[in-house]
Amino acid sequence: MSSARTYLDHNATSPARPAVREAMVHALCVAGNASSIHAEGRRARAAIEQARDEVAALVGAASQDIIFTSGGTEAANTLLAGGLSFHGAQPARLVVLATEHPCVLEGHGFAADRVSHAPVNGDGVIDLDWLRADLDANGPALLALQLVNSETGVIQPVAAAAELLHAGGGVLVCDAVQAAGKLPLDMAAHGADAMFISAHKIGGPQGVGAIALGGGFVTLDTRLLRGGGQERGARAGTENVAGISGFGVAARIAATELEHNVNHCRELQHLAERRLREIAPDVVIFGEGAARAPNVTAFAAPGFSAQTLLMQCDLRGIALSSGSACSSGKVRRSHVLEAMGVTKDIAGGAVRISTGWNSTEADIARFADVFAACVAGARERRGALAGA
Structure with missing residues (x-):
């Protein structure tokens, strides 16, 4: 690796x-x-x-x-x-x-x-x-x-x-x-x-x-x-x-470079969200019905905790966030999602992808591979528990 x-x-x-x-x-x-x-x-x-x-x-x-x-x-x-x-x-x-x-x-x-x-x-x-x-x-x-x-x-x-x-x-x-x-x-x-x-x-x-x-x-x-x-x-x-x-x-x-950056990040945003839905069709993308900045996707996959996903990504070399870094160092429920009426079980799995000037399609592909492995592993564990 x-x-x-x-x-x-x-x-x-x-x-x-x-x-x-x-x-x-x-x-x-x-x-x-x-x-x-x-x-x-x-x-x-x-x-x-x-x-x-x-x-x-x-x-x-x-x-x-x-x-x-x-x-x-x-x-x-x-x-x-x-x-x-x-x-x-x-x-x-x-x-x-x-x-x-x-x-x-x-x-x-x-x-x-x-x-x-x-x-x-x-x-x-x-x-x-x-x-x-x-x-x-x-x-x-x-x-x-x-x-x-x-x-x-x-x-x-x-x-x-x-x-x-x-x-x-x-x-x-x-x-x-x-x-x-x-x-x-x-x-x-x-x-x-x-x-x-x-x-x-x-x-x-x-x-x-x-x-x-x-x-x-x-x-x-x-x-x-x-x-x-x-x-x-x-x-x-x-x-x-x-x-x-x-x-x-x-x-x-x-x-x-505003126009170039907007177009580039928007393409990465669309790619990330398409891959998220392919891997976990029940994924929730927060703020999806509103106008959003081109570089951000905040999401949660039901059944996943943010802490677990962030740790798994970090161990595999990917840096993500659960929300505002200024209030982290700990993973806790977001006041933003709470104000939006997001339920505790969904908010507890909230993770944010945010791209910028040096982000690439390869970065998104690598994240998607890790996320897919996490989802597959979780499904296997649930299946094993159901059959026990």
């Missing part, structure tokens, strides 16, 4: 692209602090500003409205700390989607009695009728709404939700971490007043993220990190020049 590994967990971390690694090594050779005025400092500053331009282009924002952070979690916590102002006014309450990432569900700064959880349907899509009724009854809100769910790949109707929010004077923060590089991003088209992304989901380095603000009418009045005046006073701390440089390169590639 080959010792090579098959990596199908890009939603957790997409491996750094070669050009990203090269850019980071080059940036590590820049000796200056970006806040210094000498030549070395100016070189570091230039690298940061080039990356800022590239990230801004990826999300459809102005460069001056990009704030670099240590990742998506810090970005979410910053935006939801309670100090985001929209035309000079701070929203008094927060609405979060029940299937949001834990950095949103647990990372905001609103009191519990000022938070409402928007429900989703069986495919994991927000109930816009509920949102409309909530806004009519309770007034303006800050809505935190992901564009793509990390576990299921389900795409939310962010533009439609934004229209409802704005009609009532509310503000929308969009988690685009899992959408970057997989869907076209344009803050104005999505109606997002603020957006955040993370470098390591698009083949960039871990530990770098960005906030994009929607022009001069959206401001951050609360800073999580205070001290120096870095990031135009919005986020203190000496900048991670190497990480930011790698982020910029990853953002540029994600933008220029």
Whole structure:
């Protein structure tokens, strides 16, 4: 058996692209602090500003409205700390989607009695009728709404939700971490007043993220990190020049190769799902009735536990996930599937395949072979038990 590994967990971390690694090594050779005025400092500053331009282009924002952070979690916590102002006014309450990432569900700064959880349907899509009724009854809100769910790949109707929010004077923060590089991003088209992304989901380095603000009418009045005046006073701390440089390169590639990446991953998604159904006709694919990102298939085969399947795949050289890697290290029931109304027995078998820039048809074929062997082995064991 080959010792090579098959990596199908890009939603957790997409491996750094070669050009990203090269850019980071080059940036590590820049000796200056970006806040210094000498030549070395100016070189570091230039690298940061080039990356800022590239990230801004990826999300459809102005460069001056990009704030670099240590990742998506810090970005979410910053935006939801309670100090985001929209035309000079701070929203008094927060609405979060029940299937949001834990950095949103647990990372905001609103009191519990000022938070409402928007429900989703069986495919994991927000109930816009509920949102409309909530806004009519309770007034303006800050809505935190992901564009793509990390576990299921389900795409939310962010533009439609934004229209409802704005009609009532509310503000929308969009988690685009899992959408970057997989869907076209344009803050104005999505109606997002603020957006955040993370470098390591698009083949960039871990530990770098960005906030994009929607022009001069959206401001951050609360800073999580205070001290120096870095990031135009919005986020203190000496900048991670190497990480930011790698982020910029990853953002540029994600933008220029978007169509190719979408088509490539969609083909792999169709192949994976066709093979899953051939091997286990009763397989459940979560969010199948909704629009989904092209690189994700979350599924469960009745009678299989996620833990067993993940272990079997890992032993055979295949890296998968049971859901959000940020809440794993343990295999537990997904709050996303729970909000979708998935039963415990099915949710307990949920596994996610997520592909990316270096995924191949051979990767899918290798996974399918291992999955088929697991299914065949389980059937043999059940047959033996039935005949005992």
